[in-house]
Amino acid sequence: MMSLDTRPIGKVYGVPGICQDVRNTENINELEKKLACLECQAASVIKDLHDALAGGYFIPKRSSLELQKFLFLMSYRHESCSSQSFQVDCPQNAKARQWIECFMKAKDIQSPVEMWLHILRYYLDVSHSDLMRDAAELVEKYGEEGLQEMNVPPELEHYPAATYHTYADDYFVSI
Numbered sequence: 001m002m003s004l005d006t007r008p009i010g011k012v013y014g015v016p017g018i019c020q021d022v023r024n025t026e027n028i029n030e031l032e033k034k035l036a037c038l039e040c041q042a043a044s045v046i047k048d049l050h051d052a053l054a055g056g057y058f059i060p061k062r063s064s065l066e067l068q069k070f071l072f073l074m075s076y077r078h079e080s081c082s083s084q085s086f087q088v089d090c091p092q093n094a095k096a097r098q099w100i101e102c103f104m105k106a107k108d109i110q111s112p113v114e115m116w117l118h119i120l121r122y123y124l125d126v127s128h129s130d131l132m133r134d135a136a137e138l139v140e141k142y143g144e145e146g147l148q149e150m151n152v153p154p155e156l157e158h159y160p161a162a163t164y165h166t167y168a169d170d171y172f173v174s175i
Contacts, residue, residue, distance in 0.1 A: 023114065031117060034124040035073065042070035065128040072167045073123055086115035095151045102154030119160045126161075128168075134158035135165030 024030050045067040084090055086104075088097050100115065109115045123131070138147055138161065147162050 031120055031124065034121075035077075038066060038070050038073065038124065041066040068168060069123070069128050069131075069164075071171070072164060073120070075167070076120065076123065084112070086112040086119075088112075095149075096159075097151075099152035099154050099156060099159060122160055123164065131161045131164045132168065134161035138162050139165070 027033075045064050085093075086100050087093060088100050093100060103109070104115055107118060109118055126134070135158075138156065138158065142150060152159055
């Protein structure tokens with residue numbers, strides 16, 4: 001008989017306090033709370049998977065997309081990602097340097113970590129379907145390879161959707 005280990009989802013994927021937004025003086029934990037809601041939805045899908053093992057089948061629901069989004073955000077949420085993803089002098093960001101600089105200036109973002117939090121908010125506030133739609137518009141205009149190879153134009157407001165799209169395509173939840 002198959003079984004899955006039962007472990008608290010917050011302890012498996014959590015990095016406490018990394019999402020605190022000190023610029024949001026009214027609610028420093030706004031992003032943590034949004035992430036907690038998504039975590040709850042993902043935990044519900046995982047519970048459904050556990051419950052389905054007894055019956056031998058599982059019918060995926062639309063909510064399984066929330067699990068996919070949650071897993072993506074857990075990879076995005078690593079400390080190394082928060083401190084390096086938007087550093088303009090980081091060699092891995094060379095093709096996005098101009099985009100990062102222009103985006104930070106346009107949004108009055110002062111640091112790479114603030115930029116990371118801004119993008120995290122975008123991922124949390126936008127549905128899976130809308131993220132995929134935003135990415136599809138970019139793919140239609142630039143092509144899959146074009147998005148990977150080009151220097152990112154500064155006017156691409158929804159460029160982070162391309163990262164989500166790549167993750168969703170490469171690591172889709174296969175149940």
